[in-house]
Amino acid sequence: MAGKTSESDGRRAASDPLAGLKEDPRYKAFKETADPWKVIGALEYGEDRTMASTVERLVLDADPSQYPGFEEKLLKIATDPGCTEAGYGFVCRILSLIASPKSVAALKGRLADENEQIAFLTRLVVEQVPGPEADAALSAAAGAAKGRVAEGLAGAVKVRARDAK
Amino acid sequence: MSMTRRGFAKAAGLAAGAAAFPTIIPAKVLGQQAPSKVLTVACVGVGGMGLSHLSQLLGRDTVRVIAVADVDAHHQKRAAGIIDEKYGAKGCRMTGDFREVTRAKDVDLITVATPDNWHALTALDAIRNGKDVFVEKPLTLTVREGQVLVAELRKHGRIGQTGTMQRSSEGFHRAAELIRNGRLGAVRHIDVLIPANNMYVGATWKPEPVPEGLDYDFWLGPAPWAPYTAQRTHYQFRYILDYAGGQTTNWGAHYLDIAQWALGMDESGPVEVEGHGVFPSSGLFTAPTRVDVRYTYANGVTMRMRTRTDGVYDGNIIFRGEKGTLDVSRSKLRSVPESILKEEIGPGETRLYKSRDHFGNWIECVKTRQAPVSDLAIGHKTTNLCNIGNIAMLLQRRLAWDPVRECFAGDAMANRMLSRPMRGPWSLA
Numbered sequence: 001m002a003g004k005t006s007e008s009d010g011r012r013a014a015s016d017p018l019a020g021l022k023e024d025p026r027y028k029a030f031k032e033t034a035d036p037w038k039v040i041g042a043l044e045y046g047e048d049r050t051m052a053s054t055v056e057r058l059v060l061d062a063d064p065s066q067y068p069g070f071e072e073k074l075l076k077i078a079t080d081p082g083c084t085e086a087g088y089g090f091v092c093r094i095l096s097l098i099a100s101p102k103s104v105a106a107l108k109g110r111l112a113d114e115n116e117q118i119a120f121l122t123r124l125v126v127e128q129v130p131g132p133e134a135d136a137a138l139s140a141a142a143g144a145a146k147g148r149v150a151e152g153l154a155g156a157v158k159v160r161a162r163d164a165k
Numbered sequence: 166m167s168m169t170r171r172g173f174a175k176a177a178g179l180a181a182g183a184a185a186f187p188t189i190i191p192a193k194v195l196g197q198q199a200p201s202k203v204l205t206v207a208c209v210g211v212g213g214m215g216l217s218h219l220s221q222l223l224g225r226d227t228v229r230v231i232a233v234a235d236v237d238a239h240h241q242k243r244a245a246g247i248i249d250e251k252y253g254a255k256g257c258r259m260t261g262d263f264r265e266v267t268r269a270k271d272v273d274l275i276t277v278a279t280p281d282n283w284h285a286l287t288a289l290d291a292i293r294n295g296k297d298v299f300v301e302k303p304l305t306l307t308v309r310e311g312q313v314l315v316a317e318l319r320k321h322g323r324i325g326q327t328g329t330m331q332r333s334s335e336g337f338h339r340a341a342e343l344i345r346n347g348r349l350g351a352v353r354h355i356d357v358l359i360p361a362n363n364m365y366v367g368a369t370w371k372p373e374p375v376p377e378g379l380d381y382d383f384w385l386g387p388a389p390w391a392p393y394t395a396q397r398t399h400y401q402f403r404y405i406l407d408y409a410g411g412q413t414t415n416w417g418a419h420y421l422d423i424a425q426w427a428l429g430m431d432e433s434g435p436v437e438v439e440g441h442g443v444f445p446s447s448g449l450f451t452a453p454t455r456v457d458v459r460y461t462y463a464n465g466v467t468m469r470m471r472t473r474t475d476g477v478y479d480g481n482i483i484f485r486g487e488k489g490t491l492d493v494s495r496s497k498l499r500s501v502p503e504s505i506l507k508e509e510i511g512p513g514e515t516r517l518y519k520s521r522d523h524f525g526n527w528i529e530c531v532k533t534r535q536a537p538v539s540d541l542a543i544g545h546k547t548t549n550l551c552n553i554g555n556i557a558m559l560l561q562r563r564l565a566w567d568p569v570r571e572c573f574a575g576d577a578m579a580n581r582m583l584s585r586p587m588r589g590p591w592s593l594a
Contacts, residue, residue: 045392046370046449053446060560064577089389097578117390120588124389127586152589159594 030054041077041087052090059094067098075106085117092121099125101133111141112149119149127156135160204531207232207258207266209287210279211244212399214301218276219244221524223251228274228528232258232266237399238378261380267291274531277301278328280402281409282388285310286591288541292323297531299524301328302418303410303551304544308571309584311545313593318541326527326537327544329422331495333523339506340484340493341427346514348505349486352466355424358473358481359416362404362454368447370394387587396449404450406555411452413442413558414551417470420480422539422547423493424468426517427484431543434550434568435460435468440558458554470554556582 029050030036039051059070074095077083083091095103103125110122119141126134138160142153206222208215211233222230229252233244241259248257258266263279266272267290275291276299277284285305288298292314304327305311318325331337344352372392375381381393388407391397403409410417425431438460442453460468473481481494491506492499500506510516520526520538530537549571556579557564565574573579587593 045372046394048368048447050368050447053444057446060578089391097581120389120586123586128581148589150589152587152592155589155592155594156586159592162594 027054027058030058037073037077040090041080041083043087043090044084045086047086049090052094056090056094059097062098068100068102071095071098071100071103075103079106085115085121088118089121092124096125096128099129101129101131104129104133104137108137108141111137111153112145116147116149119145120152123152123156127160204228204273204528205271206230206274206276207234207269207272208244208276208278209234209263209266209291210277210283210301211235211240212237212278215240215244215276215278216247218278218299218301218524219247222276223248225525225528230257232260232269232272234260234263234266236261236380236383261383263287264290267296268294272296274299274528280384281414282306282407283386285314285593286387286587288314288325289317289593292317292321292325295321295323297324297527298541299326299328299527300541300544302422302544302548303414304418304541304548306409306552307584308549308552310593311548312571315542315545322534324527324531324534324537325541325544326523326530327539327541327547328523329419329539329544329547330523331419331423332426332518332538333520333526334495335521336493336495336498337423337426338517338519340482340491340498341423342510342515342517343491343500343505343508344427344484344486345429345517346510348488348508349484349491350488352428352484352486354485355466355468356481356483356485357417357420357424357468357470359412359420359456359470360478360480361472361474361476362412362452362456365445365454366396366448366450370396370449385588387585387591389588394449401450404452406451409452410551410555411456412472413453413456413458413470413555414548416480417456417551417554418544418547420482421468421470421550422544423482424484425543425547425550428462428466430462430568431546434462434546434566436463436566436568437461437563438550438553438557438566439563440554440556440561442555442558444559453555453558456554456558458557460550460554552583 033039033051036051040055043049043052062070074091078088078091078095107122107125110118111126113119113122126137138153138157142150142157145153204227206228208218208230211219212235219230222228230248233241235241238261245257245259249255260266267275267287273296275296277287278301279287281303284300288300291298305314371394373394375393384398397405403415404411438458441457443455444453445451456470456472458470479495484491489505490501498506518538527537553566560579564576564579567574572583
């Protein structure tokens with residue numbers, strides 16, 4: 001399994017989310033791809049996810065000052081009409097680690113998406129954002145959604161209310 | 166042999182159930198402390214580990230297994246067949262929806278041997294419906310699930326045993342008791358070895374048709390939806406972080422539990438964790454292929470858990486103290502010097518909770534309403550070590566952990582990993 005793992009020393013920090021990348025051998029695949037972000041958005045279930053893992057590694061290693069830059073790049077893929085469901089899933093999982101109210105504003109319209117998978121993947125992001133923006137978005141979507149998407153949203157609202165006490 | 170919900174509910178009635186199965190009056194009707202009462206059990210999750218639970222239960226005359234729940238109809242039928250054969254009677258009830266047994270009025274006890282992402286939800290529903298529970302290890306998928314589970318256990322006054330059965334083993338008990346009574350002097354460092362993790366199964370995988378009899382959407386439960394592929398489900402689920410935590414939690418739950426016990430840390434834990442594991446960057450499996458986590462307790466004791474490379478499928482824990490070392494696994498108990506193992510625990514010294522039968526201890530505690538040897542609160546604290554170990558390995562940095570408040574200091578990203586949104590309709594609410 002050589003070459004299929006990623007390790008980090010956790011020492012990257014800069015305001016530019018991609019600072020240092022050029023010199024870092026861990027991100028070889030990312031460097032050699034013309035538009036690695038687009039590759040993630042085009043992923044289908046079961047395809048090689050190396051590029052998504054590389055971006056995840058970048059985000060996991062990032063200094064908090066780099067989060068807004070990554071958030072912007074991830075939101076650009078998430079809101080691209082050509083983004084696949086699987087690609088959206090990878091993006092949302094990574095975004096959930098750093099998302100701010102900016103992500104809530106950009107994605108809240110999909111919390112009650114008629115595609116159950118898209119609706120839940122969006123909640124992966126929004127539910128992890130602390131603060132009133134996410135509370136309001138989840139409550140509003142719970143009122144608009146149907147079926148188990150609505151049940152999931154209602155549960156999220158209750159859990160956040162309980163945990164806030 | 167399938168059963169509709171309506172059919173199951175009908176069978177759950179005492180009168181209806183009597184036609185095939187002997188009438189077992191649930192103990193709660195007569196009082197669980199009545200020594201002669203037979204407790205009724207429903208087993209949730211009857212795959213590999215669930216069958217092990219059955220083997221532990223079927224030979225006892227203090228309990229009667231009356232129902233099984235599993236999202237795989239083949240598992241249901243196999244388990245019900247074993248139960249009916251054992252009791253020489255037909256009528257073990259089967260369902261694909263665990264709520265039909267956790268909410269059944271004629272069930273006293275629930276065992277949970279589902280994939281890890283279902284442990285908390287199943288046990289919570291049982292506890293909230295007045296059942297006592299036996300929950301497989303690792304107790305929960307996230308720290309937050311464990312907090313809610315323990316709070317609800319206490320709120321509802323239920324008895325809950327975690328499946329960390331090494332606490333009911335003589336060797337581990339002896340080792341922990343020797344250490345607690347200072348036979349090694351001050352413990353300085355602990356080494357934990359756990360079996361190798363998931364094999365690499367390729368950079369890609371193909372969605373496959375869901376096999377007949379498997380309610381795949383229910384199998385996924387609170388986890389994000391993903392297409393079925395055979396290696397995602399039975400047994401191998403533990404190598405996918407959406408459903409489990411790899412060997413960090415699978416074996417770590419056993420051996421870190423012994424460390425916590427020996428150190429007297431059942432109500433606490435380490436204050437720092439650092440991880441250097443290796444994760445697959447492609448393919449179906451997402452759990453670490455090489456585990457390497459270091460923990461530091463407030464008193465300076467350090468512990469390192471690593472993947473073993475000698476091919477042995479067992480864990481191993483080595484306590485290193487001022488006066489010697491103590492090496493314990495399921496197959497051995499050794500000390501250097503050897504004289505440590507010959508020492509007796511004298512009057513007035515610390516005696517640890519003694520159990521030699523993990524299921525028996527749980528059943529006895531259900532009757533006495535005393536806490537079992539691996540009370541869910543203890544299982545929760547141990548599972549915390551496993552889960553923060555995986556988080557530290559993902560983040561590859563040193564994290565300050567508050568073992569009482571159960572959160573990280575100064576790392577918002579790490580704290581986001583302590584809980585996970587659940588796919589509807591499932592929720593911890």
